[in-house]
Amino acid sequence: MKYVDEYRDPAKADTLIKEITRLANPLCAQRGRPVYVMEVCGGHTHSIFRYGIENMLPPSVELIHGPGCPVCVLPIGRVDDCVAIAEHENAIMTTFGDAMRVPGSKCSLLQAKSLGADVRMVYSPLDALKIARSNPDKEVVFFGLGFETTMPSTALTILKAEAEGIDNFSLFCNHITIIPTIKAVLDSEDFQVDGFLGPGHVSMVIGTRPYDFIADHYRRPVVISGFEPLDILQSLWMVLKQLDSGNPCIENQYSRVVPEDGNRAALQAINRVFELRPFFEWRGLGSIDHSGVQLNARYAAYDAEKKFALPSIAIADPKSCQCGEVLKGVIKPWQCKVYGKACTPQTPMGALMVSSEGACAAYYQYGIGPRTVVDSQPVGEHAL
Amino acid sequence: MTTLTDELPEKIRKRSGKLLVPHITLAHGGGGKAMRDLIDDVFIGAFGNPTLNTLEDQARVPLAELARLGDRLAMTTDSYVVDPIFFPGGDIGKLAICGTVNDLAVGGATPLYLTCAVIIEEGMPVETLRRIVDSMAETAQAAGVNIITGDTKVVGHGCCDKIFINTTGIGVIRQGHQLGANRARPGDRILVNGYLGDHGAAILNARGDMHLVSPIESDCAALHGLISVLLAAAPGTRFIRDATRGGMASVLNEIAEASACGIEIIEAATPIRREVKGFCEILGLDPLYLANEGKLVAVVPEAEAATALSALRAHPLGQEAADIGAVLANGRAGRVHMQTVFGGRRIVDMLVGEQLPRIC
Numbered sequence: 001m002k003y004v005d006e007y008r009d010p011a012k013a014d015t016l017i018k019e020i021t022r023l024a025n026p027l028c029a030q031r032g033r034p035v036y037v038m039e040v041c042g043g044h045t046h047s048i049f050r051y052g053i054e055n056m057l058p059p060s061v062e063l064i065h066g067p068g069c070p071v072c073v074l075p076i077g078r079v080d081d082c083v084a085i086a087e088h089e090n091a092i093m094t095t096f097g098d099a100m101r102v103p104g105s106k107c108s109l110l111q112a113k114s115l116g117a118d119v120r121m122v123y124s125p126l127d128a129l130k131i132a133r134s135n136p137d138k139e140v141v142f143f144g145l146g147f148e149t150t151m152p153s154t155a156l157t158i159l160k161a162e163a164e165g166i167d168n169f170s171l172f173c174n175h176i177t178i179i180p181t182i183k184a185v186l187d188s189e190d191f192q193v194d195g196f197l198g199p200g201h202v203s204m205v206i207g208t209r210p211y212d213f214i215a216d217h218y219r220r221p222v223v224i225s226g227f228e229p230l231d232i233l234q235s236l237w238m239v240l241k242q243l244d245s246g247n248p249c250i251e252n253q254y255s256r257v258v259p260e261d262g263n264r265a266a267l268q269a270i271n272r273v274f275e276l277r278p279f280f281e282w283r284g285l286g287s288i289d290h291s292g293v294q295l296n297a298r299y300a301a302y303d304a305e306k307k308f309a310l311p312s313i314a315i316a317d318p319k320s321c322q323c324g325e326v327l328k329g330v331i332k333p334w335q336c337k338v339y340g341k342a343c344t345p346q347t348p349m350g351a352l353m354v355s356s357e358g359a360c361a362a363y364y365q366y367g368i369g370p371r372t373v374v375d376s377q378p379v380g381e382h383a384l
Numbered sequence: 385m386t387t388l389t390d391e392l393p394e395k396i397r398k399r400s401g402k403l404l405v406p407h408i409t410l411a412h413g414g415g416g417k418a419m420r421d422l423i424d425d426v427f428i429g430a431f432g433n434p435t436l437n438t439l440e441d442q443a444r445v446p447l448a449e450l451a452r453l454g455d456r457l458a459m460t461t462d463s464y465v466v467d468p469i470f471f472p473g474g475d476i477g478k479l480a481i482c483g484t485v486n487d488l489a490v491g492g493a494t495p496l497y498l499t500c501a502v503i504i505e506e507g508m509p510v511e512t513l514r515r516i517v518d519s520m521a522e523t524a525q526a527a528g529v530n531i532i533t534g535d536t537k538v539v540g541h542g543c544c545d546k547i548f549i550n551t552t553g554i555g556v557i558r559q560g561h562q563l564g565a566n567r568a569r570p571g572d573r574i575l576v577n578g579y580l581g582d583h584g585a586a587i588l589n590a591r592g593d594m595h596l597v598s599p600i601e602s603d604c605a606a607l608h609g610l611i612s613v614l615l616a617a618a619p620g621t622r623f624i625r626d627a628t629r630g631g632m633a634s635v636l637n638e639i640a641e642a643s644a645c646g647i648e649i650i651e652a653a654t655p656i657r658r659e660v661k662g663f664c665e666i667l668g669l670d671p672l673y674l675a676n677e678g679k680l681v682a683v684v685p686e687a688e689a690a691t692a693l694s695a696l697r698a699h700p701l702g703q704e705a706a707d708i709g710a711v712l713a714n715g716r717a718g719r720v721h722m723q724t725v726f727g728g729r730r731i732v733d734m735l736v737g738e739q740l741p742r743i744c
Contacts, residue, residue: 004665010727046668046742052728097740098668123741229726345736356668357742365733 007228013056016233021058023240027194028060035061036192036329037239040182041199042069042357043227049362051229061240064193064329065352065359067181067285070146070174071098072351072358075281076315078174079104082143085172085308086117092135093119094128095143096150098355103348105315109143125157125171132161132169141304145174149201151293152266155273158295158302172304173294176280178202179210180291186218190330195239197232198224200254205270207262208252215248226254273299281314283351284323321350326359333360340364401425408508413538423536426514430521431500435532443532445497445554454556458493460484461552469516469546471590473582473602474677476549477519482606482677483628484553485527489608490624490680492563492615493555498524500534501550506541516547527606529553561615565642567622570713573689574639574649575682577610577696578704579603580632581660584674589663596666600659605678610701617695618688627679630735633672635681636720637734639711646715649732651725653708668742672722673735683711 027035039045045065048054054063067073079102086093086109093109100109100121113119118138122128125142132140144154154171161169178199185191198211203224211222221242225235235253242248252258273295280292295303305312317323321343322336333339333352343349345361352360401421411418428437435443450457462483469476481498488495500520504513524531582603589598607626615621625635632654640647656671664671678701684692689707696702715721720732 008726010725013727043742049730050670050724051726052722052724052730053726054728055730056726056728096742098742101737101740121740229728355742365731365736 004228007226007230008051009230012230013233016230016237017056017058020061020233020237020240023237023244024058024060027240027243031194034059035194035240035243036064037061037195037197037236038064038066038185038193038329039197039225039232040066040068040178041197041202042072042355043201044197044199044225044232045069045359045362046357047227047229047232049365053229053232057236061236065326065362067185067282067327068147068178068199069352069355069357070150070176071102071355073176073282073284074099074102074145074174074351074354075283076103076105076317077281077311077313079108080106080315081305081310081312082109082172083107083112083117084310085141085304086112086119088139088308090137090139091118091308092131092138092140093117093143094122094131094140095119096123096145097121098357099143099145102354125154126160129157129161129166129169132166133164136168138168139307140169141172141308142169143172143174145176147176147178147199147202148205148270149199151175151270151274152205152263155269158273158299159269161302162299167301170302170304170307171295173274175274175293176282176291177276177293178206180288181282181285182211182214184285184288184291185328186214186220188328190325191328193220193329194243195221195248196223197235197239198222198250200224200226200231200258203252203254203258203262205263205266208250208258208260211250215250219248221248221251223251224254224258226257283317284321284327286324317351318349323350323352323360326352333363336360403510406510408504408506408510408513408538410506410538410540413504413536419536426510426517427500427534427536430514430517431524431531431534433530433532435530436534443497443499445532450496450556453494453496454558456557458488458491458555458557459552460487461550462487463548463550465545465548466587467545468587468590469512471602472586472600474604475516475519476547477516478523478604479677480549480551481520481523481527481529482604484551485529485606485608486626486677486680488553488555489606489611490563490626491557492561492611492624493557495527495529495553495555495608497554498529498531499550499552500531501537502535503537503539503544503548505544505546506538508546513547516549523606527608560619563621563623565623565625565639568639568643568645568683568711569622569685570645570711571686572622572683572711573686573707574636574647574709574711575684575689575693575696575705575707576627576632576655577607577680577682577702578678578706579655579657579660580627580676580679581656581664581671581674583677584631585660585663585671587675588667596663598659598663600657600663603676603678605701607678607680607701610696610699611680613695613699613702614682614692618684618692620685620688621692622683622685624680624682627676627681629675631671631673631675632679632681633670633720633732634734636732639681639683640720641718643711644717646712646717647709647720648712648715648723649709649720650723652723653706655704655706669739672732673739686710
């Protein structure tokens, strides 16, 4: 594919791996442990597993799969609220594909749909608005979730609903913000990550400046990375170069997409419609101050939490789950007590087993256990 | 003196019914004249053959004919519930014939007879039903199979999604063919007959949710001719499976599990159209798990692989055939690995649930 295959060149990957190894080995020796680099974004996690990147890296560097999958971190109570809306006789619940599988305490939206709730998969909140337009006698609710990547389209949909006077449309808002989340991870006691691969799509909206505090205050390098495999390897190499030089800063490897100041129009739409919540609950991480947004007073008429009476019961993660420790890199997925036993993609107990972007689900799908799992020999010469 | 019975003419139907209404109603499933008119006009009109035309409650097939063709009877059944019912490259009718023909053929059977049971939602335009049935007839004729018995049901509005079709197939397996997933051996090569994921991508795209203008068409095709060619070229073929729901990845996992061998495939050798790759990139789907309706995965002894590949490529349905990997001697039993285009290695596992588009 034009401008895609160029980012998947094995020869270039080989060169980068050699450079990564050269830089990581002495850093690993200094620390007496591998260099830990966290990819914050679930999209990166998916690419890392999809292309087998983790198994290409030397033992001196390890990737920690961070809290950047918005589907994974949805708390159980919020899913229960969502199901409660979906079960409402007059409601049509709409959301993105993988959000339909997130388990609540009773069931997921997919299961609610199978029991008769009107739940529809959409590719954009504008599709949900279209459904509202063509079903004036129904209350159409968009289950909005995601970081700043998906926030602008939700905000613009609310503005469009207002402009068109569509009043049978509302938002069940679960959008979350990246910066407080990274800060919460950095502030946790058992945190031991040396550098970050910054989220590409989020940064396209917010720019690179909001990350400055990570280098200034926490002395950790951040490289905003694209999603192609060569992007990820190059970003990893850039992180290691910063660690080697001892001068952490914020670098933008994904400059073909991410402007330094972000996307002004998108940020304006976000700021016009949303306000920060005092706190928001995360599956696997607990409550994080100012980490979620809600519709502000001007747009309260579009707030599903005000239109529907919801149970809104906070439900703790199962005690046996160790998602928080996995998210912070304290343990690997397969070291969790329930991984692959009580907690599998078919029966996810913890946040990270929910979506294909969750670290545990990815490990489960692409190989259980440490790297040695991919242990078969190459086929060798291909008979073509 | 003649009896009353002697005076009765031989049982032949003098009048064929004619459907004169524009839509299917519950009456067309009610067992009376409306139903007979539907069967006569739409089904017999399209499928007509001596066995079906008797309209008995069962088709009667001479055993001698079957025994002449092989030493084992193969039987399969499948139901078809696709949305939309018409899509680029095919329709539910064509699918209902090809799918069942393929399920017979991959076992090494010569497909001979099909049944056709339809469940129709009331309100379906008769012309829509005719299009589907005509498509079935045309596909069956091209595949050399006869539809010899069937059933029609009509259900109320909302009780089914337009039309559901079940086809059962009967075929005969020639002496000597022994195919099975557990017969794969280390060193065997894995062949596919062309581009993967076309059908799944075409169906998703035809639903129109993404408003993408894409030339992707379903690969819906009857593969029995291609399979005959393959088995003639590589009589030692261990296993063939059409990679329908769950895609190629699911078939490979079945082989790995049944044979207790490891499998390794090479991503760079796996044929996937650029359009399908692009479609999957947008939605965050993996084409290895997308359904196909005209693609087979074959496990062939290494010594016969080159001959088999040439034979496949010489057939219209195998022009893009590829050798995509091997059964491993030293692989992890039951595991499928992929060598990625990027030089990495990953496991290709069974799909959990259904693939859902990712949010970002």
